[in-house]
Amino acid sequence: MNKNNEQFWKQIIKKVRTWARLNSIWAVHFNSGSCNGCDIEILATLTPRYDVERFGIKLEGSPRHADVLIVTGPVTRQARERLIRTYEQMPEPKFVISVGSCSISGGVFEGCYNVGGSVDEVIPVDVYIPGCPPRPEAIIDGIVQLLASLKGDEPRKMARPVNVEEIPA
């Protein structure tokens, strides 16, 4: 086998991997202090009317099996550490979708004593879906945008990168 051949197979494997990833996105949902509004809309996207399962998207219980982390709500003090931990438990490559106004900026809860602010201050975010709460169509659109961004050779990170702080053991 020559070097060219090896490159060729690498290319093929990469293509298969991307194809598989795009058609079987497993998502884990984390509520970091949301009012439920976004959560019920996320659930609604899974049910017959919107049915994101036709895109191969499945809600998964364990972060260790998930490709996408869907975060709703402003990050409360108590949920912050858990959010980081959930993010760190996910295998690479991983993507984060931040759903709803509060997860983007703190929204109506800005300035509350137990609320830290936006999700992207805690973990890097790939897709923002605004709305209070966003409609299921908007959520689907966000996911489709994420999928479209993954189609290239290298997955493109869309958000500004933020350092994940070290968690004390």
Next chain:
Amino acid sequence: MNIEQTLKDAEQFLAPWCKETFHPEVNRLDVAIQVDDLRAAVGALLAARWGYLSAVTGTDLGIEVGQLEALYHFCNGPAITSLRIHLPRESDACLPSIADIIPSASFFERELQEMLGFAFSGSKVSERLFLPDDWPEKVYPLRADFSIEQAAPVAGRRADELPEQGVVGGNTFVIPIGPQHPALKEPGHFEFTVDGEIVTAAKMRLGYAHRGIEKAAESRNWIQNLYLFERICGICSHTHAMAYSLGVEKLAQVEAPPRAQAIRELIAGLERVHSHLLWLGVAAHEAGFDTLFMYSWRDRETVMNLLEQITGNRVNYSANVLGGVKCDIGAEQAKAVKEGLTYLETRIRHYLEVVTTDAMFLNRTRGIGTISRDEAEKFGLLGPTARASGLSRDVRLEAPYGAYHHFPVSLVMETNGDLEARCVVRLKELLVSCFTMRTIVDNLPEGPLTTRMPRKIPAGETVSRIEAPRGELFYYIKSKGGENPARVHIRTPSLCNWVSVLEKAVGHQLADVPMLIAGMDPCFSCNDRVVTVNRPSTNETWSWKQLREYGIEFYKR
């Protein structure tokens, strides 16, 4: 019995300890008592079976006054008696605990303890309720002089100091669940101690969704708060906004026009349908009955469409404004609502048949988590959870508000008290709601949608109670005459219902626990507190043979 007579009775029962009485509103009696007389006074009301403890409100009256105030609200039909206690602010404000006479009071007491710095003699609990574990000691967020700088995390502590992994202790095992877990969509941490398959102790820690809304309300004006309170909970947002608007309107001595009241009730009815169908789906999902989950959520889209057509939003409808509503019901909407209701009624009847006849589902619900009427009363349960146990608690009937005078609902009650009864109560309630909504659409009063509201609300305080999909929602609103409320205290129904789950989980199989939790339709974002129920585990060791025999015996059943 009329309100006056009921309140006179209460006054009579409380006469020996009463220092002063007021009548802040027609349906309220306010009795000032001394701290030491609290237990006796509460005992007297209990002995006379005068209502139930609905909420305990704590208020910091400010640095100038130098006092803290605790209000124990007892509700009996539309009548409310509040026991008012004043304590000095600086020294340790110590109240006697009444948790041993009224178990549901323990949550209320722990809330006061943490948010305002009350101490309770006779109460053993010292764990954090809903503030993070790294919150500094002696900093109370609802005190008047609280500033966010004081709340800086304590070095060396974590925000939630909870076990990550199961702990073996003797012959038991502690299973930690959450806060991120697949069963529920909201964050909560549970620790179930199991002996084999049987739960011997249950503990939970909430606070992951605690945002500090009551404090935030004090710095926002009356109109901004309407939108803030809608976002307490996305599922019952209209109920929160409605309770708040009704309260503020009472303070301003303004009444929303009849058409607005009727539309409020209509939207509340639609919200109940959406909430209960959502719950039915989640409960079915917990039982492993995903087909029912998908069907009920499919049908729920009908009601979401109606809500969207009327208000423009699917969730957080913002239908209320202070003094009325924003949206009207035209001929087109009326037609859509009636068509939607016809479809929903057939579907709800079908679900009623499913939950009472499907053998697999019944295995998971019949006889599980049974709560007797006495227990329901003791735990202070509310809403459908109480009504499934034969305890008739429904604010819409006991103390009709808004348009419920003109468009009343009928009481739905079951007596079995198990999970099946809770399913049946909720579904039957929907049929009643559908009937009432149809009446409203057919007989919508003519007239304007809003009335003029003053920008500043006159000083005063009021209590606004509403039947949310999950039970009685309690708002205490206090105004000092400014543009902001001086204090808003919210007691949500889930808080009162939690105790039923944790008490009932003990003795059940671990596999039943998700259903038990779903059975009360918990709402984490509404209430965030911690509850512990501990039972001594039986220190009996089973041999493998015994265990095997037990297993064979068990599956024979």
